[in-house]
Amino acid sequence: MSKQYVILFIVFMFLLVPDAAGSAMDSPYLLNISINSTEDLSFANHNESPIEGNWIKLNGGTPVTLPALNLIFNSVNSSNYTLNGKAINITTSVDNYSDYLIEYPYSSHSIYTNVSDSDEVNLSFFGSSHFADLSIDIYLVNSTIDEVWDIFNDVIDGNTTLIRNLLNDSEERLNYSLNGTGDSSSISFGSQQAGDYIILVLLNSSHTNPNEYSILSATAVQILKYESVVTAPASAKTNNIVPVQIELTGANQNYTYGAILIHKDAYEATLRFEFNGTGKQTNLTIDGADLIEMGELTGINLSSLNTTKLQEIIETVIGPENGTVAFTDNTDSISASFSLTTNDLNTGDYYLLVGAYESGERLVAFDQSIINIYTPSDSSNGGGGGGGGGGTSGEAFENIICTETDRQFVGKDLNVKYNFILECNCVQHIEFTGLTSAGKVAAKVEMLNHTSTTVDKDAPNIVFKNLNVWIGNMGYFSKNNVKDPTITFIVDRSWVSDNDIILNTISFYYHNDYTNTWEKMPTQKIGEDSTSYQFKASLPIRGSLGPMAISGKNLVYVPTSVPTSTPMITPSENILEIISNATNITTWTEIWKTKVPGFQALTAIIALITLYIIRNRRD
The missing domain is CATH 2.60.40.1930 (Macroglobulin (MG2) domain)
Known part of the structure; x- marks a missing residue:
């Protein structure tokens, strides 16, 4: 390891x-x-x-x-x-x-x-x-x-x-x-x-x-050393199997493969470092258990660890209700498949960490993603407490492509920024200024296949993405708690060009459930690269937010009464701006790949360091 x-x-x-x-x-x-x-x-x-x-x-x-x-x-x-x-x-x-x-x-x-x-x-x-x-x-x-x-x-x-x-x-x-x-x-x-x-x-x-x-x-x-392609579902039921597959690109040696599914709430540890000025008196404890004592690593015998023992250690450390692991023996294959069980797991968002090791204890490939574990009979994703768990969704699970949650500390007059990294999530950041001290507050983004199942009408124009956004618990996102909220997102160039979208009509919408209407928020383009455009929009201050959409208007081609004439473009926007924007449209030829090194960091901190982190169970 x-x-x-x-x-x-x-x-x-x-x-x-x-x-x-x-x-x-x-x-x-x-x-x-x-x-x-x-x-x-x-x-x-x-x-x-x-x-x-x-x-x-x-x-x-x-x-x-x-x-x-x-x-x-x-x-x-x-x-x-x-x-x-x-x-x-x-x-x-x-x-x-x-x-x-x-x-x-x-x-x-x-x-x-x-x-x-x-x-x-x-x-x-x-x-x-x-x-x-x-x-x-x-x-x-x-x-x-x-x-x-x-x-x-x-x-x-x-x-x-x-x-x-x-x-x-x-x-x-x-x-x-x-x-x-x-x-x-x-x-x-x-x-x-x-x-x-x-x-x-x-x-x-x-x-x-x-x-x-x-x-x-x-x-x-x-x-x-290598790129990898990991295939896994975005969500899975409790008491079921999560199929995971990893394949290395350009590999040709013997490897050991591993996968860890760990609840976001268990992805943490408390460490205490004590130093009296000499190496011999250096101590490090994690959750009260010794890791370094008198300057020496305690009890970690790497030579005696095998995949079975390592699996037992990790499951003991994070708790059987918060995760599961699977490892292969050393193999000459460039791919591996796992069947991670969700039996007895808590519901919620989990990090899926998948990696490959070669002889010499070196990580050569890694991937990180999010999987939502849910109970079919319970459609609630919510949490309790003033700063807690990210709102109650009520979204049909089959309509959810992926879910990503970030938790940040919210203090009075503190500028708060949430960051999102998943490939399936077009939202990059959510920002606002806190007006009260609320502690850790979760922001959750659910990317959807179609219009949210909690509303009965589609967003206007041509929709790029439907999504749900939840911040804090029900009622938290109010003018008493936050101000100046914004959301930053990206729109694929390929979608713009394939649908003849007028760039300056792309807008962010939220569904007002009081009036049952879609309302457009102030939106502006703030950047671009070879594959996407970046936008920032204001967020409504209401409850804990809810269904949102990103959409734009397309060019309308209307033939004139003279058959030989060139079709006339008749959108309401300025024609010069349309032409100028259209010249910048290119085809998106490369999909962003998410290969995140949480597996090595996690196995280092959890699998090896936390060999002695057995959470204290208090009655």
């Missing part, structure tokens, strides 16, 4: 602690290690803001939805000791042995694939204003597990040899200048081979003393 993510997660959680709630960390650096007063390593703080806090944001590739992780950081304020003849001084910018909540600003992380146009590693760096107008060096390192873990321990023990070697042997090093806010965008390492990498951002040596390393940020990068 992918042990590298176990180590990387632990190391980067320690090195890259973000904003700690309630702290007074005013220093630009979170951690400083001084060795004999001649060598210094400093790790930048991340508390300036959730976004401008020395973060690396990978661009391109395919985003993976990360598990919801609550991290608690507890550390010594300073530590002095002598080890192997070296005087080591460690200082942190946190109060001595106080708990701090750690929040990672991104809900997704990009992964790349070793094929053309999918293997280019691009990123942006959002730095603290403390580093404005300075120069940075950005390293791309092809690192092994042992190197990362040894570096972590050696630095704490006062040895910088390994980190020096790591930087000197990096695949590439780029130099960029930060702007007036400490940021740098459009950073590119170009195409890279399949493998596991680390990106490190360091302050350029022109701004530091000799033998000083100022590490501003780091992140893990994975480039998969």
Whole structure:
């Protein structure tokens, strides 16, 4: 299994602690290690803001939805000791042995694939204003597990040899200048081979003393070896079978295949990291169970794990009611099929994570999607609580193509943004400003085959997509709780050209169930690429929303009374604008593919790390 993510997660959680709630960390650096007063390593703080806090944001590739992780950081304020003849001084910018909540600003992380146009590693760096107008060096390192873990321990023990070697042997090093806010965008390492990498951002040596390393940020990068095609239903009944198939493109070795179905509410963990200034006293617990004790991984014997044992572990960790798994033995086939049982599973949305491993414990292909598990006799998808579960749908399940839910924290006067990534979902974002503190609030989008079964008339004009949108529970989406809500969506160029759609007539509609009419919302085009147009529309503030539609008017060709005349175009829109828009219409020749790396991240965090995360059952 992918042990590298176990180590990387632990190391980067320690090195890259973000904003700690309630702290007074005013220093630009979170951690400083001084060795004999001649060598210094400093790790930048991340508390300036959730976004401008020395973060690396990978661009391109395919985003993976990360598990919801609550991290608690507890550390010594300073530590002095002598080890192997070296005087080591460690200082942190946190109060001595106080708990701090750690929040990672991104809900997704990009992964790349070793094929053309999918293997280019691009990123942006959002730095603290403390580093404005300075120069940075950005390293791309092809690192092994042992190197990362040894570096972590050696630095704490006062040895910088390994980190020096790591930087000197990096695949590439780029130099960029930060702007007036400490940021740098459009950073590119170009195409890279399949493998596991680390990106490190360091302050350029022109701004530091000799033998000083100022590490501003780091992140893990994975480039998969193969594309894959995964076939699975968008929904399934309880006490039934979910057929899943994966096929690799261009593969020719022996592989082990796996699939995990895990409830969205179980896609989370609470971690506690304790550090007293020495590697030997480093502890990490997950849901109260030890993972690292006295600086050592506890109880994980990878050599003894087989597919049967791993399946037992994962099902025990997430609970039999929250998921199921299936693995194959090593096979020379480039495809595999699974039959995941939904017996005794809770209803709701599940992540389906499907991947392939090759000898050497490396993930070579991955796919993530959403499956809705439902009970046929119960058409309710709702949840309770003020900020909770995303509204009650009542939509006929056979009319639902796919369902996607995102949960975000809603606070008073806080700008909230929901992100959606599924290929079947044309909605990209939903945004609004919260007027009350509601905690975690769910936004759910249901993409439909036809007009919603909860209404009795179709939306006007030619419909591109029918959908349901639910935010919060019934009655939450009111003028007392939200303001300025918008929805961002894409429309396929192929649909526009195939149906002769007038581009500036594309609009977003919602169904007003009080008047039984479809009402058009203000809609504007905000972008485009080779396959689609991007639009943003206002959302109505009412209840928890409901049936929506995206539609547009087409060109009407009316022959004149003279047979030899050219047909006359007679829409109400300006003819010059129609012609101008029509010249930009192209045929959509490539379907977006969603290959998201949740399987490796999940198996690292759940299958291996959470070998000891057995949820506490409280009476």
